[in-house]
Amino acid sequence: MKHFRFLSIVICSLLAFSIAAALQAADYPAPKEGSWTVRDCRFHTGEVLPELRLNYLTVGDPSGEPVLILHGTSGAGSNYLNNNFAGELFGPGQPLDATRYFIILADAIGAGKSSKPSDGLRANFPRYNSDDLVRAQYRLVTEHLGVRRLRLVMGNSGGGMQTWI
Numbered sequence: 359m360k361h362f363r364f365l366s367i368v369i370c371s372l373l374a375f376s377i378a379a380a381l382q383a384a385d386y387p388a389p390k391e392g393s394w395t396v397r398d399c400r401f402h403t404g405e406v407l408p409e410l411r412l413n414y415l416t417v418g419d420p421s422g423e424p425v426l427i428l429h430g431t432s433g434a435g436s437n438y439l440n441n442n443f444a445g446e447l448f449g450p451g452q453p454l455d456a457t458r459y460f461i462i463l464a465d466a467i468g469a470g471k472s473s474k475p476s477d478g479l480r481a482n483f484p485r486y487n488s489d490d491l492v493r494a495q496y497r498l499v500t501e502h503l504g505v506r507r508l509r510l511v512m513g514n515s516g517g518g519m520q521t522w523i
Contacts, residue, residue: 365392380424386448386456389415389439389463392470394502396494405484412498413471415439415463417448418456423509425454426462426499428517434470435463459509464498466491467521 399410475483
């Protein structure tokens with residue numbers, strides 16, 4: 359009987375913890391998805407892509423302090439929308455409180471929902487490097503989103519490398 363009572367307490371505790379974690383993830387504003395097309399995008403090789411699609415997500419109000427978060431080489435901006443990242447950073451009073459910051463999660467060229475070779479051009483897709491990724495994200499932020507200055511740029515893996523560039 360004591361064993362059953364102990365198991366019941368453990369199960370109820372785990373259930374309460376799971377519900378609390380799920381509620382915490384919903385503590386920040388809903389992300390908004392967008393896409394922008396760069397016309398006649400020139401790459402470092404001189405190659406030109408007539409239309410380059412750049413996909414992104416934003417969290418928070420555009421009047422907030424802008425923050426750009428860059429994903430790893432094979433990732434996407436949406437990878438950050440989980441309890442371990444957004445649930446710990448974007449909520450009220452947290453380090454990147456989305457009521458204070460305008461968070462931009464951009465999909466780099468070749469990743470997520472942005473243009474990539476597998477969209478159809480395959481080997482005819484322009485060769486691109488980190489400079490091209492940074493230049494495209496800079497254009498997305500400045501030309502499309504109208505942001506003149508970022509409060510913070512951060513990323514992991516390939517996104518961290520782009521941050522240094």
